[in-house]
Amino acid sequence: MNGNSSTAGKPIRCKAAICRKAGDRLVIEEVIVAPPSRHELRIKIICTALCQSDVIFSKLVDPPAIYPRILGHEAIGVVESVGEDVTGVKPGDTVIPTFMSDCGDCADCHSEKSNLCSTLPFNITPYMPREDKTRFTDLNGNPLYHLFYISSFSEYTVVDKNYFVKIDPSFPPDRACLLSCGVATGVGAAWRTAEVEPGTTVAVFGLGTIGLAAAEGARLCGAKRIIGVDVNPDKFEMGKKFGLTDFVNPKTCGDKSVSEVILEMTNGGADYCFECVGMASLVEEAFACCRHGWGKTVVLGVDKPGTPLKFSSTDVLRGHKILTGALYGGLKAKRDVPILCKRYLDKELQLDEFVTHSVKFEEINKAFDLLEEGKSLRCVIWMDK
Structure with missing residues (x-):
């Protein structure tokens, strides 16, 4: 286990916005985030954006609905620690988590015709991609379920090594998070x-x-x-x-x-x-x-x-x-996200125009209101601002 000596290998207590029941407002509570297991890394979220898919999953009644759940999947963060068999990234690196696996080894990942990784196929599961377990619990020890392998409405989260892209830390975080999804x-x-x-x-x-x-x-x-x-x-x-x-x-x-x-x-x-x-x-x-x-x-x-x-x-x-x-x-995250980043820096790709609002983490429900009222495209939610 590599990471901050004071937290690596240990559970972290932090705040998360939890959807406890279909249609309810999110509630910010203290949660426990487990250390990363093999093939995983734990990330400290810098900021996260609200996607329409988060709104949809906050209201679902029928499967794949499951509660309580930590939503959020458009984000950027800093690696806090890494588990065994994680290469190419270290604590302190800036990363964008992605909901599509990019293992780089399977037939799909080697093909120009597909971005559907066959090692870890996309699936709407409330767990980690390699095992039916969560990395979140509330203070009573009850499980809190994942969304799209990311769950970025938490100050810390755990993702699999196939679900992130390392980027330059100087890239504007409230623009970078848009490249996670929408x-x-x-x-x-x-x-x-x-x-x-x-x-x-x-x-x-x-x-x-x-x-x-x-x-x-x-x-x-x-x-x-x-x-x-x-x-x-x-x-x-x-x-x-x-x-x-x-x-x-x-x-x-x-x-x-x-x-x-x-x-x-x-x-x-x-x-x-x-x-x-x-x-x-x-x-x-x-x-x-x-x-x-x-x-x-x-x-x-x-x-x-x-x-x-x-x-x-x-x-x-x-x-x-x-x-x-x-x-x-159809993007392959590790290949294509860096290209999109460069095109933004070269003033070809427009990202600024998509960010219409920003709020503090404690105001996360305001982001939902703005999106549902048709007033925003992307509202960026800052963890520390």
């Missing part, structure tokens, strides 16, 4: 999954952080026309900063569907479509207005588990179109 997912979907080409037309369904990040990714790739779809007309002005050229409000389409409107606007459909809400009907609309012959629709939104999609097999056969999902935008 912004990286949207940008990556355009860049790595869709491979948007210069001069093409893109349609983005849902202009929250992920949708605007998909627009930003398409802009970086050189898309000529980027159509945003949202029921909030204010999102168009906001989206122009990320490359939006056109806007469709489903509420003002009259008797026409959104897909019909986009098909007319584009004279045959968009080259690339991104569904960023998590609604089966929008996936179907996106696929419907994707251009025949080569169009690609990328699903990024998280719908209720088991929600079916309905397509005509004849349309699928004749359309020659592609429909695919993209966890984490």
Whole structure:
């Protein structure tokens, strides 16, 4: 065990924001964070951002719901200690935890075609990825469950060695945390999954952080026309900063569907479509207005588990179109996050514009309010400010 001599190998008592019941406000309590086991590292969180997925999981009633749980998965922190068989990182290093494994050894990690690590496949589990145990307990010794292998709404957390990226400590932490999930997912979907080409037309369904990040990714790739779809007309002005050229409000389409409107606007459909809400009907609309012959629709939104999609097999056969999902935008964290960091420092990738609010850890419920009221894109939650 390597780390701070006063805490390495020992449990740490610290504060965490706990979701104890579906729909309840988070409560800040003292918790016990176990030392890292083999293949693990313990991180002191600097700051964390609120993602829509945290809101969804705070309200779930049916499985994979489980309580009490420590939410949070967009973060940056400093390594406090490491367990056995952890290489390439040491106490004091700055890291971004990620919810997708990147072992670097399996067939998927070696392939350019996938970011779905087959050593530790993505799964919505309340435990650590290698064993059905948590690293959190309350002061009575009761387990507190994990989210996405990160649980960053805690002053300290434990992550597996396959779930982090080491970055330069000088990188702004309230920008770096955005690359844990939302912004990286949207940008990556355009860049790595869709491979948007210069001069093409893109349609983005849902202009929250992920949708605007998909627009930003398409802009970086050189898309000529980027159509945003949202029921909030204010999102168009906001989206122009990320490359939006056109806007469709489903509420003002009259008797026409959104897909019909986009098909007319584009004279045959968009080259690339991104569904960023998590609604089966929008996936179907996106696929419907994707251009025949080569169009690609990328699903990024998280719908209720088991929600079916309905397509005509004849349309699928004749359309020659592609429909695919993209966890984490298809990014390989250890390869791609450093590239995104450099593109930000080179003033190519926009990150500043996504951070609309910041709060102290004690005000974490305010971050939830801002997001649910549609007032924020990303609210950064600072542990020590």
